[in-house]
């Protein structure tokens with residue numbers, strides 16, 4: 001918020017407190033302002049974006065932007081309180097963007113035709129992962145700003161990034177076009193929940209104290225600092241609505257299916273998960289937090305795998321557990337309420353095929369990270385996952401079998 005426009009109703013800390021994390025322990029869900037959020041790093045987020053926006057023959061940018069607009073309209077609105085004036089409501093939007101870890105937006109002058117961003121999660125992500133600097137990368141921010149105009153003023157605007165720090169600009173700039181066709185957000189599909197405990201599955205043993213890891217990670221302040229970024233574990237983290245990821249993945253697969261490329265689409269989504277597992281978890285394993293908390297529990301290589309699963313449960317990836325493991329060879333893992341499966345059920349109904357691309361990729365990536373050798377590119381694809389059961393197909397849990405490819 002610009003210092004030039006103080007508002008008597010605006011107190012930054014009070015606004016941030018509206019977005020305090022609510023961790024639902026028995027389901028491993030992270031809620032912020034009523035929206036389930038998933039912790040992912042810049043590697044995953046920028047890779048998913050590049051996958052969707054880079055595919056030929058579909059409008060991936062529109063898929064990404066619209067999914068952001070839909071999820072953030074709900075979340076921004078949930079941050080409003082009775083008595084908020086318009087200045088306070090713009091501040092709510094700004095602070096949500098920063099709290100979630102996307103960076104720093106300046107919405108202090110909504111009458112202007114331009115909005116600026118001085119730090120961006122996707123700018124960091126693309127800067128690390130991809131050399132191509134020819135196109136702006138802050139599509140999620142475009143959707144977020146469109147949602148903010150709708151939430152604060154009920155106004156439909158079209159937001160496009162004209163200059164991006166990723167392409168060398170000193171700050172990202174977004175043009176605001178008014179008088180565009182009115183848009184409305186679809187209402188949220190009815191929430192479903194599935195089995196929340198591991199009662200039906202026989203779990204494999206390890207030397208890892210899951211609860212200690214989960215408790216410690218949930219206690220970490222995974223929230224944006226002054227610049228709205230969350231550097232942690234050697235990566236940049238962000239809290240992203242599960243419904244955003246689900247809408248992006250489902251619409252991407254549907255759009256690609258129209259040109260007969262369904263399998264390619266699913267493979268690409270799964271590869272983003274695999275890359276995420278290797279990059280994020282490697283960063284985590286090299287971090288001081290890991291050294292202090294997890295390293296003392298590790299007695300054999302397999303323990304690392306169990307620790308990573310506990311950690312991903314704290315990140316909200318889907319309450320999953322290892323049921324069988326042959327070190328270096330095979331892994332059987334189940335998930336009781338993965339957001340991908342539930343999201344598909346909620347918006348599309350029962351599926352004929354498994355739908356959990358991220359968890360499929362992460363399962364393979366964890367095995368490659370813990371047991372593989374050589375660089376990441378040499379390890380990539382050395383393990384393959386088959387999701388034989390999926391909640392989206394009507395099974396009581398998702399079940400993944402991983403083996404060497």
Ligand SMILES: [Zn+2]
Nearest residue numbers: 138164165172
């Ligand atoms: Zn940008």
Ligand SMILES: [Zn+2]
Nearest residue numbers: 341356390398
């Ligand atoms: Zn599944």
